Amino acid sequence: MKNKAIMLALLAGSFLAAPVVAAAQDLITGDIVGKADAPNKLIFRMTTDGPRNNEPAYAEGYSKLFNDFIAKRPDWQIELQMMSGDIGQEQARMLEQAKSGSAPDCAAVDSFVLPLFKKSGVLQSFSPYFSKEEIGQLFPFIREGITGDDGNIYAWWWSTDLRVLYRNKEIVPDAPQTWDDLKKAALRSVDEGMEGILFNGSRYEGTTFDWLANFWGQGGKLVDDQGKPIFGEGDNREKFIKAVNYYRDLVESGAAPKRVATLGSYDDFNAAAAAGTTALFVGGNWQYAQLKTALDEEEFAKWTFSPLPGPTANERSTGTGGWTVAAFSKDAAKVKACADLAREIYMGPANALQEQLPTRADLYEKYEVFSTPANKTFAEALKVGQARPGAAVYPEISNQIQIMMGKVLTGTQATEAAVDEAFTASLTAFKRS
Structure with a gap:
């Protein structure tokens, strides 16, 4: 192995x-x-x-x-x-x-x-x-x-493609249904000597896209019908902050390692699974075949996947x-x-x-x-x-979310302030377009 x-x-x-x-x-x-x-x-x-x-x-x-x-x-x-x-x-x-x-x-x-x-x-x-x-x-x-x-x-x-939650059944036998379930499972894996749940958190499109399901699952919207950013307004802002704080809490509680802020490759998750250092990661459907190729048959049999959890079991989404x-x-x-x-x-x-x-x-x-x-x-x-919205401003929204996530996961800025900065920058980009 x-x-x-x-x-x-x-x-x-x-x-x-x-x-x-x-x-x-x-x-x-x-x-x-x-x-x-x-x-x-x-x-x-x-x-x-x-x-x-x-x-x-x-x-x-x-x-x-x-x-x-x-x-x-x-x-x-x-x-x-x-x-x-x-x-x-x-x-x-x-x-x-x-x-x-x-x-x-x-x-x-x-x-x-x-x-x-x-x-x-x-x-x-x-x-x-x-x-x-x-x-x-x-x-x-x-x-x-x-x-x-x-x-x-x-x-x-x-x-x-779509995003799912991969898990080692020996460490996490039951599929987490909610954010709280996942946090508890990740902390149990840490007690077993693992490093907790892994996910992309660096300056990388995957960071935005993998995380967005947590916002979309609550019914949040990034843009309106005219392609204007609205994620920092009203109920959308509340849902957005809630989803960001979910990731922040995973890191601050130790359920996710601090190094997620530097991760920007799905290959890192495959390598961690092969090395036996993680029992949970957010990944793409294509990784199931990669794990089958990379792992010994006995090791691969330990791995499965399930839908991404939401704040409640009925509030779920996945990015395509x-x-x-x-x-x-x-x-x-x-x-x-x-x-x-x-x-x-x-x-x-x-x-x-x-x-x-x-x-x-x-x-x-x-x-x-x-x-x-x-x-x-x-x-x-x-x-x-x-799917990501077909709005011309989306790439800049994604860029701003990546910057925001870096500040939040490293604890260098309060969530609300980081979200508001990302929203302001996205609106500015929209007005320029």
Whole structure:
């Protein structure tokens, strides 16, 4: 188990260091897929959802998908550009490049910043390349997220996810139903020599998104119908402060370690589970498959997941996110190639490869992997999940929540003052937009 923990720690390092895994009739050379003299070239900027995935089995699977894709198009070449782990910064940089005309032809766009890209008018329509039936099979929040004011779709949102509470059943046998239940369970785990519950708390989008369920579960709203921030007003402010104080109390009581204020990677939770230093963490559904790969069979059998608890058992929510593929190039042939890539590699095959939840309801029946009890549970939870608001100001709201959380978790500022500062800064950003 110790060796697996060391391996996970190493895998949490640079994405760029990961090797491309060869496949049969490999057409991948370094960052190039296809023949060097191919007359057509598509630049695709991507996350590790591809041949450079840190998990060798996923890397090999993606290598085959990309090889098969380009084998059908011998006159095309794909240049793979890798993003760093700082997704927020990467997406902001790509938006500026798109505005100046220097963006890649095709790229992975995180769903939480898609509204900014749509509002800026830098994306090309995918409507000609996806049928009404395909679009109709998308979950409603997915379909709404990719559709522009003109009714066209401007990206293909291929994977979604949700947040759950992972727990070691030997230490925490019963699923915590409320915040108080979770605090008590975490403190018991500390008594067992663990470090308590882990969650993201640093300057990282995951910090905001993982925590928001505690606000949404109370019925709180970040913005109004016009996209104006309202989380610092009236009842919303009370609910917001209550949710922030929940996290603050976890740290101050010792139910969560002080180091959560520095955590900004789900890999850290996998590593802690493998090392046996935690029995509880807030994570994404995709981590269930990762834990199965990383842990010995006996150790994995100890782990399960349950819905995130709320202030009461009836006040619950979970965040639903995911990745899209979108085109920036104005060359029609490249836009089609980008759409084809989204369809043939990501819409279904990549979901099944990585067990990333599909955004089309019909794909849950098509792929056997999604018929498992775990994935059926995840799919059911999507029906009550909540996506980040499609407001252009959301990224700045998230940024301010991250700053606020740092102040609160380290005890350097009172909750009310930190919340009010975050709200004021968000309103200022909205008025500038």
